[in-house]
Each structure stands twice: as structure tokens, then as C-alpha cells.
Amino acid sequence: MTDLYWSELAWLGGATAEAGVLIEVDGGQIIRLQAGVASPAGATRLRGLTMPGLVNAHSHAFHRALRGRTHGGEGSFWTWREQMYRVAERLDPDSYHGLARAVFGEMLLAGITCVGEFHYLHHGPGGVPYDDPNAMGAALLAAAADVGIRITLLDTCYLHGGVGADGAPLALNPVQQRFSDGDADSFAERAAAVVVPPGAAARTGAAVHSVRAVDPASIGEVARWAGAAGLPLHAHVSEQPAENEQCIAAHHLTPSALLAEHGALGPDFTAVHATHLSGVDIGLLGNSGCTCCLCPTTERDLADGIGPARLLRAAGAGLALGTDSHAVIDLFEEARGVELDERLATLGRGHHPPEVLLAAATAGGARSLGWPTGGVLAAGAPADFITLRLDTVRTAGAGRDAAVATAVFAATSCDVRDVVVAGRQVVEDGVHVSLDVPATLAAAVTALW
């Protein structure tokens, strides 16, 4: 059974949008696409600007509970992390399922059709495994299936509480014990047992939390296991200067160089943040053909700094985007943040054309999350697409010529009208088809405080 959609205006990857685009969908995929055609009878009309669904390549779903509760004070990333741990220690599979369902619902309303969940909260208090050692991961996968978002569960290896100046790992604190499988073999054994619900738009991937939390030999083991299993591999890389300093003191290498040395880099690797990089780091990441996942709203909120996005692209790295800590969930804001923050750092404009920023928010993320045909409107791609209103006060006046730049530089999450994932419409006219997302969010967040 083929579904026909006809879009008055659609972004197909270029600097301007195309008019009259017919999209044929079958079996959750786009099977045919034509631009410049009239609407045939029986086609569903898509108003505004149709574009591929946005891809959120870096999420920690539970951080949404911190919104409005950690931004006002002084301090740093490290004091923020203490507050984040206080939420982490309160979660169990049931409450995590409820919160994640609401957060993934918020993402869908923001036009995000695919999320990479960087998942390290594996075990019960004290690190005691649940009866199902993958109960927390299963809760995330079920939450995604409930609301209809595509997900890559990036099962994350987290073994140590940091690294000492002598290179020896530091002990885990009580909250961090919930993150650890003990060693890389046990991590791989548990992660390999994750079951993706049949029929779900879901897959698994792997992650090394960071060079703080995984020792070099274990990084190598995780990388080898992920490579053999054909899994995308992610890691937090150089988010904070202190991470670099500790890594250099302990291992005499930067985090990027350490990851390269132990076989983590490559086209299936994603460096999350990639904020504080040396020229050599930029060359290593770029030459490997990896993806760098920037999270500009989080990096601004946590005072991380401004990453070298322009140089990374020039060196050959791909770009993806993530909402990470969910201070806000708005991938348009992330996309423009890459360009606008680089303007603040350089006092010049024009580092990344609008279509490059939109590609980072779509195809770049899909590639990073192991959906290589995703993030585009084209035959053979998953039928994940959204419509953006061009008739709100934020977008009015754009027209065809300015639609793409308006999407990147002026639109917000609340301008998203319709959302289709795997051929199924999950958001209609700005409302989720089955879940009262704001009420569910309020209940789930309030219960944690």
C-alpha cells in the first residue's frame, strides 16, 4: 500500500527549496520522489517547508529533568555534573521509561525523528544489576517505540571515576557504580544481549563514555568489538580543558590521539563535542573520516566553549548535532548555534552555509547513528520527514528563496507542524497523535524532585 504526499515546498539538500515535490512511501521507506510536479489526486498535501526529519545524534534523556534547575547558579561543568548525578541516582526502569517517553515526545514535537541515546545508566543502586541486566536500556527502547521515534541505543562503556596523574584509573563514586559493568568484556557481553523490539525503528550502537571513564586498553577492546559487530561507536571527546590536561598528564596524549592510538577513530566513529582540540587532533579526526557531533546549546550552557567546526569540516570530518543535556530541545537552535558561535569566536560571518547546517541536523546525524541512507528526502531513504510552518510570525515572509535560511536562522521547535517516522504520522498540526506530552513531562519531572 503506497502513501502519496505532495509538498508545496521541500528541501532536497540544496541552497534553495524545490516546489511541488511528490513523495511516494511504502513499507516505511521513500520509494520514489519527483520535484516540480503538480499534486496528483489522492495525495496528502504537505504545507510549509517539508524536510527530512531532524536527527538528534547525542541525547541523555534524563537530563531533561534538570531544565530550569541548574542554569542559574555559578560554578562549572563539574558542579553541574554533581546536580546531574543527583537525578541519576533516583531513576529506576519504570521512572526512566516514563521520563524518556515524555522527552522523546518533546523531541518529536520539535521535528526530531531519530535520536541517539548515549546510555550509561545501566544498573541499580550500588551497581547491582537488575534481574534483566538491560532493564534500563529496554526502558529506553520501549519509550521510543511508544511514541514512535527512531532510536539508536548507544550502549556506553563506563568503567572508572577518572584517571590519576600516574595513569591509573580512579575509583567510581557511588552514583558512577550504576554506570559500570566492571570491565570491557562484561560490558560487551551485556551490550550484545540488548534486544531491539521487533518491528521497531531501532538499532543499537556502542560508546566509550570518555577517556576519563575508560582506560586505554578497554577503549581498544570496545572499539574492536563494535567494529566486528558493525556498530557505530561514539565517545565524548575534549568537552572540557580539564579532560585534556588529565589525559595528557596520565597518557602523554590528547584524548583524540589516545582514541586514535587504540583504534577507535574511523568512518563509524563519532566524537561528541570535540571542543578543545589541537591542530593535530583536528587532523586526526578529519583524516579518519569520522563525524563530530556538536551540541552548541549545551556547550554554551555548560560554559564548555566553542569548537572548531569550520576547521573540522575542512579537515574532512562530518558534522552532526545533539541536544545533549536538553537545556533546550531545538535542533534549529543547535544548527544556527554552530555558525553563530563561530561568528562570536572569529568576528566574521559565513563559516557554514545554511544547507550545510541543515545537513548536519539531518544526514550527518543519520550517518553517525548507523542509518546511512537516512536524513535525506530521496528514494531509498527511510520515510522520516517533517513540515515546518512558513506562516508563523517567525517564518512569515520567507518565500521559496529564503525558506532554507529562514529554517536555519529563524525557525524554532514550535514551528514544526507535522512529523512522519517510518511512514507513520506521529505529530499532526503540532500535537502528538497519542501522548499528552506536556502533561506527561510535567508529571515525570516533578516526580524526581
Add this chain to the structure above:
Amino acid sequence: MTDLYWSELAWLGGATAEAGVLIEVDGGQIIRLQAGVASPAGATRLRGLTMPGLVNAHSHAFHRALRGRTHGGEGSFWTWREQMYRVAERLDPDSYHGLARAVFGEMLLAGITCVGEFHYLHHGPGGVPYDDPNAMGAALLAAAADVGIRITLLDTCYLHGGVGADGAPLALNPVQQRFSDGDADSFAERAAAVVVPPGAAARTGAAVHSVRAVDPASIGEVARWAGAAGLPLHAHVSEQPAENEQCIAAHHLTPSALLAEHGALGPDFTAVHATHLSGVDIGLLGNSGCTCCLCPTTERDLADGIGPARLLRAAGAGLALGTDSHAVIDLFEEARGVELDERLATLGRGHHPPEVLLAAATAGGARSLGWPTGGVLAAGAPADFITLRLDTVRTAGAGRDAAVATAVFAATSCDVRDVVVAGRQVVEDGVHVSLDVPATLAAAVTALW
């Protein structure tokens, strides 16, 4: 006739919101306010977070037509200015009225109840005055009255096309001829003749465009005239390094020092942008008790840089906020931008508490625009207030404790529900009571391209 409003949660200036706030309104003013009371019979219930109306202390209404059309390219503030001039040269009193009405409508929908319109597009093509030399200013005042926004028309002196290295003024280019009254006396004569519509929530103020566009002696004349007339005085100050360099080369003084030397600084003065300041500049501005109006979304879009907001506050300056070029119109985004951009510049958090940022978006702007009792919820203040939804995906879960920080760090313009200006409700449930704002915007912008 007294109107009674009862707010379930209201921001009265502190770090947290107050529950059960009764607001009595008469003659366009708040005549009585009580916190911690139950709702009396007959009161209109305000849901969400009630707060003073937001004050946009720096606007060029016509720049809204540039949205989505100038952000993608390379270049700088100076190449952007060429594009801006191409829109300026197409406007006449009728089209300016139509565009401004729509833009002020967009502001109201974003919760902005008072705008400072920095107005320099005075004359017809070639600088020929209209039959009414204040036809363009009258169009702006009429537009504001039409949609019901409070306005301070900052009538702006613009005399020269720049300053040469020898200190002599440069000639105006053809577009700039529309801005100029020829000399400061003629400026003051024309500006003194502006008529504020009877009964409107409107007043006038004065502005010196910049040290580029007004020579030192004329700055002094405008400042004396504004002081004698009791008008607030604004000026663009040190938005770009090139402005500083030219000013120092020509006058051997920074822009702030030049303005101080010629009597412009003081409690009624507002320095717009105040981005590239020396330590001495910060001291001069702070000691004068002036206001600094930051426009973070514009300063990020135009690659201007990050101003020293924390030091300015410490030195004694007040803060206000403006949407300036209207790349976006969202005063919540401006408020958080002050803090978040300073985090990027310093790699530390906590420069400005949320209630300080909200005060900049309200009372700070009101003071800057000559409404000294405005921008607060208190007896004696103008009855300008708004409600912010706490039940959207962006704000859900905030509760009373986190409502203020959520407003600053997570809310957007589309979370504004109701807007009251001078006791009259002009936005109900996110819709303007009399104008189809998106359709009017689309028509007005499209007509200019």
C-alpha cells in the same frame, strides 16, 4: 472602573515566583497588588507565570524584512549594512506603516509590551523631506497605536557618512541622505515637532546614531537639547572594532570617551551594544549611571562579539535588551544570551542571576525608554503584563521553584499566552485581538523584495 486579575504565579522581581497575586488595574495603571491571596470573585484568572511586559529597548522595525535573507553569506557587519540599505531605500510612509504594524504585532505576540524604536529613516529619496517632515515617525507611532504596543520613538540624529582620519566628516551616500536633517539644529527643530497621538501609550526620546554619523559638536548640541527637553538619549556605541579605530584615529578618544566629553553620558543615556570597550570606557559608562542596551542575538548574527556585561553591571551601569535587527524577535533569547555568551567568553557560569536577566528585559528597558515606573508588577506601574505558559513542552515541569530560571533559560516567544498593555488585553491565548499578524507580515515583507 477597576479590573481585577488574579495570577496563580507571578514574578515580582525576586529569584522565585510568588503564588496567588492579585492585581488591581484602573486607568491603565496597576493601583494595587497583593501576593499570597486567594482569588476573589470576579477576578480574571491568569494561568502560568505572570510577569511585567517585556521591554524591547532597541528596535529598527524595518530590519525585520531582512530575516532569512542576509544570514547565510560571508562578509561582516559592513556587507550586511549594504543589504539593509537596499531595503531602507524602498520604504515610504505607507509601506513603513504597514511593515511596522506587523513587526510590532510580532513583538506583542512575543510578550513585548514596550518598544524603543531607534528611528533614522526620516526623509524621502535624495533626502527630500516629505510634506510632513515627520511622516515616517508618524507612521511608526500610528503603527504602534494600531496594534496596541507602548512605544518610545527615539528620534535619531544622523548627519554624516562616517569620519575621516583627519577628523572631518565624510559625505552621506544616497541612502544615508534619507537619514539626515543637515545639522543638529534642524534635527532638533524637526524632532521637537513630532506629535504623539492623544491617548496613545507613547512618548518621544532622542538618539545620536553613532560617533560615525554625528560629529562631536553636534553630539553636544543633541545632548543639551535632549537634556533640556527631558528626553532619554540613546546612541550606538562601540558595536564594531572598526568604529573604535576610526574614532580614535579621528578624535584621539574612544566613542565612550567622546560621548562623555560632549555631555552625552548620564542616567538618561543608553549606550546600545557597548561591545568593544576598554576598561576606561566601562568605568565612564558605569560611573555615569547610564544604561547599556545589549542586543545579543544581533551581536551574534552580525559577528559583533561579546560585550562585557558583567563588568558593566559591576561598574554601575544598568542593563536593557533589544532585538535590534530582528533576526529573531524573542526577548527570552536575548536575556539568556547575555549570560550564555559570557559563559562562552569566560568558560565559567553564573555571571548574571536569572532575576537580573529578567530585570534587564523589563525594568531596565523601561527606565532606558523614559518610563521610570514601568517594567515591574507593582502599584503605580503601567498595567503592562504578560503570562507565560508553564504547560508547554519547553516549560513543563518547572513548578514554582524553577519558574523564573525556566522563563529565562528555556522559554521562547511562542510560550507567551496573554498580553495586556496599559490595562487593555491585546493578545489572547497567543493570538492578537485585532490583527492577523503572520499574514500582515508576509504581505509587508514580500512587497519589499
